[in-house]
Amino acid sequence: MTTAGIARRPKYVALFSMGLSDALAYRTSAAISWVINGWSVLIVVYVWYSLFAQDGAPVAQFDWQAMKTYLILAHAVNWFMQSDVSWIVADAVQNGNIVTDLTRPADYMLSKFSQAIGGSLVNGTIGTVILFGSSIIFLHLQAPASPAAAGLFILACVLGYGVNFLISYLMGLSTCWLTNNQGLSWVLWYAGRILAGTVIPISLFPGWLQTVAWASPFQATVSTPLLIYLGHDQQGGALGLIGVQVAWIIGLGAFSRWLYARAMRRLEIQGG
Template sequence: MRPYRAMARIAWRNALAYRVPFLMSLSMLVFNLVAMFALWRALLGDGNSLAGFTWPQMKAYLLVSFFTNCLVSTFTDFAMASRIRSGAVAVDLVKPVDYQKGRFAEALGFALLETAAAATVCAVVLVAFGGVPLPPPGRLALFVASLAAVVPLKFLIVYMCGLLCFWTQNYLGISLARVAVSGILSGATVPLAFFPAWLRHVAEVLPFQAVTNTPAMLFLGRSPGLPGALAVAVQLLWIVALWWLARRLWHVAVRRLTVHGG
């Protein structure tokens, strides 16, 4: 475990050293959050409700969505993709650490800064727009567990997309497609409750909804008791399944690596 802890510490220091790109990415998320707040407050601020959402509930949903969007969003994918495209990944292969576990350790290191920044922004927004009611302790514990599961879930989705660089010459298109698909099917762009029935059913059987919809519904109390515990269990099952799938994809992808020179 010592090498992985060292990799997480190095990732944390790199995040602090290259904080300008992170702050630029964060500013775009903050701008989107403020825009969504303005939109939904205009729709629900007079006591209206849509699909069962009142303004205080939508405010809580938007904050949870923003928080999950901040996690594993800036450093992990482009850093890995850059090393694959440049061939520097060959250096990673000779290190006495598991490649997938090493990238996850780095994602955890980056997540420390992402979590601190997201929590700070949420606190400022709550002061500016008013607070939201906290769930009772039992549901709050499930929400925290669900939120913790978001980091490995997002990492695995990002990691597998990054591995596609073994087959492509450019990662930007893959990244933009991942952000768009994940944003829609996770419920980060619009809550799944607003989807047509057929699209909602499709989203509910895919892993993306476990990134935003699951923790948000737990916070709002729409998955109380046993359904909430089952929702967290589904997140854990997706982590296990995607971890196994990512390892299979890595074994196939690494066979395509060609490094020239002596």
């Protein structure tokens, strides 16, 4: 078997493709996660529907239509963001299989990013599109605030994916110090969901928690795209929010590079 007639792919495109193929090998698992995630969204929406049914008054800037749109989109965007890179890096450090990555002529972070996008396309994006599409048809979601908001929403989702990836990657690298990062991962996963505004909009938090949320990188993952979609971006405008996302990517990216260099100095791979 040869590659006669098959062109060489750029290495990171090849790794993206591998991430895609790898995820497709577990398509049943992906399909089950689509069903479970879809079901959990419906439960959350129903809880809020019950709350609004008792007293139809808007909460903060959110009436029922806006809240329904926010909750469904928050879950859809969160779904799109999900990445198992934290677990992949932690596992590779713990069992020593990181040696195979480190003996290849490829940047470690970019390799993991390329693979993560491939995996996300199967596990997250397909589910997100199904959820988003079916919700627009059956649940009559609110349309984007403007055509420009629709475009910036997509851009903010892409940038949010980058922020989320970097947070997950940093959590994975922490294994070089913690030996087992499971506890930190769980805490950050739960805290991250709340601070990202996935469970409820950040504007409904108590004042001090809002300050914490706005100071954290998590809000740049889910909350930012949704505020842009709904037109709730009065403070600084959509471009200002996107600027914050870009700043987080630059900051976390630089920190990731610094931490990776330190992690590699600490790396201890026992056994053969």
